[in-house]
Amino acid sequence: MAPTPKPAHFTLDKAIRSNILALQPYRCARDDYDEGILLDANENALGHALPPPTTNPDEGAFDDLSLHRYPSPLHLDLKQQICAFRNVPSPTNIFLGVGSDEAIDLLFRIACIPGKDRVLVCPPTYGMYSVCAQINDVEVVKLNLDVEGGAFRPKVDEINATLSAAAKSPNPIKLTFLCSPGNPTGTSIPLDDIRAVLANPDYTGLVIVDEAYVDFGPEGSSAIRLLVEEGWSNLVVLQTLSKGFGLAAIRLGLAFSSPEIIQVLNNIKAPYNISTPTAALAKRALSPSGLTLFRANLSTLIANRSTLSTALLALPSILQILGAPHANFVLAQVGGKDGKPDNVKAQKVYEKMAREDKVVVRFRGNEVGCEACLRITVGTKEECEAVVEKLAKLLEE
Template sequence: MFDITKIVRPNILALQPYSSARDEFTGSAGIFLDANENPFGALNRYPDPLQKELKQRIAEIKSVSPENIFLGNGSDEAIDLCYRIFCEPGIDKALTFTPTYGMYQVSAAINNVTLVNLPLTCDFQVDFNRLSKVLEDDTVKLLFICSPNNPTGNTLKGVETIIKNFKGIVVVDEAYADFSGTSLVATLHNYPNLIVLQTLSKAWGLATVRIGMAFASTPITALFNKVKPPYNISMLNYTAALKALGNTEQYGQQVKLLVAERNKMAGALSRLPMVTKVYPSKANFLLVEVTNADAVYQKLAAQGIIIRNRNKVVANCLRISIGTPDENRILLNALQQITV
């Protein structure tokens, strides 16, 4: 049996969380004189610290219980909280597979936690022989898996095998799952050590709103709520998210369009002379190998077209987000004029 108390830092288990004014009251009220707010204005009240209405809407869409949802200031807040809750600074370690999302490394450094970077294979999959040796280290408490992976775009195989065999916490970052059509959220009841991260920034088109979602067992979401700042989601962002989540038809249409554009762009890019490989993608971007990534990037930037140069992460590779059909046509036209 998985015992979460053996993974959580002792000081977090003993922590008495800050109790906000809204935490201490349930029900409805018309006069609020509890939080030292200015009584005048339209934005004068503190937001719901547990985001109950928004979690209920997300629960309906994702077919989970609201108690299994934590909402953060972007997925980055949830990533940071994972280190703060489960890893003792200077002692415990975390693990991820590279190349991958850079914030795992940044948050590890901020929290003084060693992050073990295990390289993926040449086809960007987990090397299970090397993984088994790393997991013999009992100080590895946390494992990050990005799938579909950033910047490679592919889904990783064998994720559930890792979850079943790892004694610590497995965080599966599904920021791009809307475009792959696969998710582990439905398996939460099978894995008490699983945290699934998703976001409203990508498929839902709310990057400016900065709301990330963590799906996990109730003991884990309770720990997140215990450690987070009391009002980590602003009411402006909260309201914008509720409005967007009320329009699932538009969300579905945009995802369908972006997937179609992704597939069309993969074919068009592969026919360009400078392109040596277009990697298969289940995300809303493509990793493209070219003959000279630095030169292509600079020539596009000079025309006001900004892509991501990943040459230092994957040799001679560019990561290209899928834009509108018009933006994609402009990019292709520009690339056709470039010689390197």
């Protein structure tokens, strides 16, 4: 029998902060469905891009990882490889986090005074910005993207007007999140839009460009150029090995910024946040043979994306694919009998397909500008065929 809890005077509401007790935690489709064909979390369906084991240290051999030692606090050799890969001048421009999710949380902690400062996000967007805001007791200002016709473009004038007004208020905005390519929009943000926010003379906070899906987007669309070639010191670019590299399990996120901001992030991180096995796997992925595999997988997924979109559009109940093809997922809008977007039908199909057919996608119909939309990760050729076949059946039932 469980003992009677003691002491009697102890209650959670006295010990835990109220914003934490009130937190709506991040939820994913995997909380409900976790087996079958998983096209819900924008993972890399082709698997990781790690070449077979090697004994060559230059190719990232990892037979002796000295696991009895703590990992390197800064992983300078891994950062050198990232510099070469992303054309970044120095390891002092790079922070390594336990996924980009850790970098997002640390940005709140370095920039925002809880209960006072605010952040700006542009829905529909990645849910963790708001979850981290609540954890850090920071208010979120939401300025929707222009969603007309699936444009999914930030309204730069409104963003700048909001940032300027906030600068004069007692509750300034300290972080502005731009997700490019966006999740769930799949659409890159033009670099000129980002420049316009960076250049706002009233805004003294940071602009965070989250590029988790950048490898699937057009060449030259990364905002790293704005940092390296143009010298914007209020810019932080986030990337990750979870998507293009197919290494979601190792948890490695990257933040690129000025050496001063990177130093602040390094100062507050846990001393050994990146494990030795994670760093070794990342080095292997960034080795020449790893990068060859990475590029081959990207081309396959990009080809699968266009086959998947064409096949979905051929289904009578798919009205359109919203947004641009810049990520490893597509946003398909479901129509009802009247040919209009049908949110109820989209949700039912999502649930039935996950429960009965074990094909899991993500229902995004409750997000701004995504009425009746299913977000479908681009899978292998077979997975794409399977999801189209199941949808064809369920949508016409």
